[in-house]
Amino acid sequence: MQKTKKRIKSSMGSKIFTVFNSLFMIAFVVITLYPVLNTVAVSFNDGIDAVRGGIYLWPRKFATKNYQTVLAMENLITGAKITVARTVIGTVSSLVVNALLAYVVSRKRFLFKSQLSLFWVITMYVNGGLIPVFMLYKNLGLTGTFWVYVVPSAISAWNMLVMRTYMLGLPDSLEESAQLDGAGYMTIFIKIISPLCKPVYATVVLFVAVGQWNAWFDAMLYNRMKTEYTTLQYELMKLLSSVMQQSGSAASASERGSAAAAITPITVRSAATVVTMLPIICLYPFLQRYFVTGLTIGGVKE
Amino acid sequence: MAQGAVKAKKDRKITWKEIKRQKTLLIISFFVTVYGIIFYYWPLTGWIMAFQNYKPAKGILGSQFVGLDKFKFLFEDATFLRVIRNTFCMGALNLLTTTIMAILFAVLLNEIRSTMAKRMVQTISYLPHFLSWIIVTGILHDALSSTGIINDLLLRANIIDQAINFFAYPKYFWPIVAFANCWKETGWNAIIYLSAITAIDPSLYEAASIDGASRLQKIRYITLPGIKPTIMILLLMNIGNVLNAGFEVQYILGNGLVKSVSDTIDIYVLKWGISQNDFSLGTAAGIFKSVVSIALIVICNYLAKRAGEERLF
Numbered sequence: 001m002q003k004t005k006k007r008i009k010s011s012m013g014s015k016i017f018t019v020f021n022s023l024f025m026i027a028f029v030v031i032t033l034y035p036v037l038n039t040v041a042v043s044f045n046d047g048i049d050a051v052r053g054g055i056y057l058w059p060r061k062f063a064t065k066n067y068q069t070v071l072a073m074e075n076l077i078t079g080a081k082i083t084v085a086r087t088v089i090g091t092v093s094s095l096v097v098n099a100l101l102a103y104v105v106s107r108k109r110f111l112f113k114s115q116l117s118l119f120w121v122i123t124m125y126v127n128g129g130l131i132p133v134f135m136l137y138k139n140l141g142l143t144g145t146f147w148v149y150v151v152p153s154a155i156s157a158w159n160m161l162v163m164r165t166y167m168l169g170l171p172d173s174l175e176e177s178a179q180l181d182g183a184g185y186m187t188i189f190i191k192i193i194s195p196l197c198k199p200v201y202a203t204v205v206l207f208v209a210v211g212q213w214n215a216w217f218d219a220m221l222y223n224r225m226k227t228e229y230t231t232l233q234y235e236l237m238k239l240l241s242s243v244m245q246q247s248g249s250a251a252s253a254s255e256r257g258s259a260a261a262a263i264t265p266i267t268v269r270s271a272a273t274v275v276t277m278l279p280i281i282c283l284y285p286f287l288q289r290y291f292v293t294g295l296t297i298g299g300v301k302e
Numbered sequence: 303m304a305q306g307a308v309k310a311k312k313d314r315k316i317t318w319k320e321i322k323r324q325k326t327l328l329i330i331s332f333f334v335t336v337y338g339i340i341f342y343y344w345p346l347t348g349w350i351m352a353f354q355n356y357k358p359a360k361g362i363l364g365s366q367f368v369g370l371d372k373f374k375f376l377f378e379d380a381t382f383l384r385v386i387r388n389t390f391c392m393g394a395l396n397l398l399t400t401t402i403m404a405i406l407f408a409v410l411l412n413e414i415r416s417t418m419a420k421r422m423v424q425t426i427s428y429l430p431h432f433l434s435w436i437i438v439t440g441i442l443h444d445a446l447s448s449t450g451i452i453n454d455l456l457l458r459a460n461i462i463d464q465a466i467n468f469f470a471y472p473k474y475f476w477p478i479v480a481f482a483n484c485w486k487e488t489g490w491n492a493i494i495y496l497s498a499i500t501a502i503d504p505s506l507y508e509a510a511s512i513d514g515a516s517r518l519q520k521i522r523y524i525t526l527p528g529i530k531p532t533i534m535i536l537l538l539m540n541i542g543n544v545l546n547a548g549f550e551v552q553y554i555l556g557n558g559l560v561k562s563v564s565d566t567i568d569i570y571v572l573k574w575g576i577s578q579n580d581f582s583l584g585t586a587a588g589i590f591k592s593v594v595s596i597a598l599i600v601i602c603n604y605l606a607k608r609a610g611e612e613r614l615f
Contacts (some may be wrong), residue, residue, distance in 0.1 A: 013516050013517070013518075014516070016429065017516075017517045017518065018413075018415075021410050021413055021414065022414075023410070024410055025410065025414065025419075025423050027408065028423070028488075029317055029423060029426070030486070031485070032426055032427060032429060032430060032489070033426060033429075034451070035441040035442070035444070035445050035451075036429070036441065037440075038444065038445075038451065039440075039441055039444065042444070051449075052447075052449070053447075053450070053454070054449065054454070056451075093539070094443070095502060097334070100330050100334075101330070101334050104330050104331055104334075104583030107324075107327060109320075109324070110324060111316055111320065111321070111324060111328075112328075112331060112550065116331055116334075116335070119335065119338060120338065123342040123343075125542075125595075125596060125599060126342075126346070126592065126596065127342065127345065127346075127592070128342075128344075128345025128346050128347075128348050128349065128588075129345070129348075129349075129571070129585060129589065129591070129592060130568070130571050130575060130576075130584065130588055131348065131351070131571065131575040131576075131581050131584040131585045131588060132345035132346070132347070132348025132349065132585060132588075133345045133348075134349070134575070134576065135345075135581070136340075136341070136344060136345050140340075144308065145342055154337070155334065155337060155338065155341075155489020174555070182388050184326060185324070185327055186326055210432055213434075214432075214433075214434035214435075214436075215434075216434065216436055217549075221576070228561040233434050233436050236434075236436050236437070236440070237436045237554070240439065240440045240443070240554065241435060243440075244442070244443060244469075244557075250598045266444070269440065269443075273437055273440055273441075275559050276434075276437060277433055277437055278435065280432045281432075284428065284429070284432050287426050288425060288428070290427075291493075292493055292497075295493050295494055295497075296493075296494070296497050
């Protein structure tokens with residue numbers, strides 16, 4: 001008798017818990033998705049009509065003009081091309097270099113493996129800071145070129161360590177038996193290790209590609225005057241400054257240099273935002289398992 | 303086993319034969335090390351500028367040394383002291399709120415029974431992490447604008463009678479930044495906690511059920527203690543990054559009206575170094591940040607060791 005009562009009570013509590021938990025999750029999903037969907041709705045709304053506000057999940061006065069405006073903006077198209085180029089070139093080069101380095105420091109017989117690892121681990125914690133780095137790029141002739149997006153970020157200690165951890169988990173016998181067959185280190189890397197590292201390569205590719213796609217600060221800092229090397233995010237940032245200035249909430253927008261030269265309606269900015277985030281929204285759900293494994297490996301670094 | 307260790311030790315002796323055998327590895331190491339020295343270690347020589355009155359025309363070798371004058375100027379500058387406060391407070395507030403939200407989300411998501419729903423919620427929760435700060439601040443700006451959803455809801459609920467311009471009052475700025483961070487990173491940060499929860503021994507939950515523990519009790523006495531090491535280690539790791547957390551949102555959303563609470567060390571460096579061309583002062587502020595960050599990491603590492611948790615490095 002006592003027991004049944006207890007079970008009923010606990011299942012009652014469990015039900016209440018389920019209800020509150022579901023409500024929390026629904027609220028979470030709504031808060032996460034609403035702003036994104038609202039941006040999509042605004043991007044399909046007429047520009048003058050949108051100023052009144054009150055657009056929620058559906059456009060009030062449907063229009064595709066914003067997208068036409070966006071696609072006619074020359075600097076945005078340039079930005080898109082540069083962004084695609086830096087994402088592709090930056091990701092490929094970064095993957096190759098980081099993988100090679102990870103391969104080297106994960107070889108058990110390598111003479112300088114601990115020294116080389118330490119050399120790169122230090123770079124995660126110590127860096128020269130904005131000004132010395134800026135001067136370095138200037139002296140190397142990287143500023144004002146496309147390569148400033150790709151070359152300095154080629155090696156990232158964190159990504160390298162994630163790959164190293166994964167490679168250390170592979171059995172040594174693979175390398176040994178290949179060596180007995182007369183394979184050199186390069187052959188082992190290309191033919192044996194790399195095919196087994198596909199999951200961790202995918203993780204690093206995802207991290208680097210998203211980082212490249214979303215970068216804007218380097219474009220502003222190093223290539224402000226070079227409109228031919230502008231990026232999508234930086235152009236979006238200029239549009240955002242323009243909208244903020246319009247709404248009177250950013251008095252300092254003029255500090256951002258050439259930003260906000262012309263007033264842009266919020267609908268156009270929304271359309272540009274949608275164009276910029278579309279590739280990511282379409283791709284990321286399919287890459288989920290890769291970044292989950294990547295984060296878990298990264299979390300258990302020694 | 304012991305024999306293997308001896309053999310491994312023998313193998314790692316530097317001999318000509320071994321160097322020849324590892325030629326490929328050594329060549330790769332040489333190139334990446336040169337790259338590393340140029341891009342990561344060489345900029346450290348720029349720290350000399352902080353002790354000089356650096357003039358670009360004269361270069362580092364020809365500029366006049368002024369000792370600690372630039373640092374003295376920094377610590378007598380009321381703006382810099384305010385900037386330090388802003389960076390610390392926003393960093394700490396962000397760390398605290400994002401950690402709590404991530405744990406809460408991970409624990410509650412774990413309680414969802416339906417795998418379908420769980421996976422759907424989780425997939426949605428990652429989305430903001432992949433959007434750039436430009437997009438996130440833009441979206442946030444729309445939501446908080448005078449015609450945005452927040453003002454709309456507050457007006458409808460009769461809590462306010464006219465729209466608030468959230469970006470015009472310093473008191474709203476830190477909470478807005480903290481909210482932005484939570485919105486962007488909760489789902490992402492929860493990944494690691496969720497994987498820690500899956501590692502908890504299921505028999506503990508079964509035993510607790512037999513003893514008649516409620517779901518809340520199970521969370522409190524099994525789940526939370528189970529992920530405590532993970533929480534500790536992530537907290538300690540992120541404390542070292544507290545000073546790095548203050549650039550993008552603050553730079554984009556900051557404006558003349560809230561400058562006193564929005565400017566951070568990074569923005570200060572950018573303004574003095576790049577816009578005002580005072581490289582020495584900008585570098586000095588950057589050094590201050592680096593040194594404090596490293597000190598924080600070392601202290602946290604020490605504390606973690608004392609507390610018997612895993613070390614960070």
